[in-house]
Amino acid sequence: MDNEAIRDLFAGLGPVSIRKLFGGKGIYHDGLIIAIELRGELMLKADAQAAPEFEAAGCRQWSYTGSKHGKNVAMPYWSIPDSAIDDPDEMAIWARKAYAAALRSAK
Structure with a gap:
């Protein structure tokens, strides 16, 4: 996904900055990472409080x-609900959830 498309997707939240990260991209709002783009997939940050909402919406955890030791490592990023990709209002809701998770984890 190119940077302009990412900015458009997060327009309902406000301005985002995009930086290279782990061979992908980190998406930041107000200096906090709220999402990553890796191998063409965009994933939103979630914490213990937000993760159940992402799971209930059918999202996958990265x-x-x-x-x-070959152990599975779960990261705090979840796929975006399919319905939010084409609905700016719904995407704004999920982006705000990711920002709230970022604020909580920054404390």
Whole structure:
């Protein structure tokens, strides 16, 4: 996803900055990372409070198999609900949830 498309997607939240991150992109709002784009997939930040909402919406949590002992490592990023990709109002709701999670984790 190109940077302009990412900015358009997050327009309902407000301005975002985009930086290279782990071979992908980090998306920041007010200096906090709220999402990542990795291998063409955009994922929103969620914490223990927000994760159940993402799960209930059918989102997938990003995980990978770590090199140490082959354990599965769950990351605090979740896919975006399919319905939010084409609905700016719904996307704004999910982006605000990601920003709230970022604020909580920054404390």
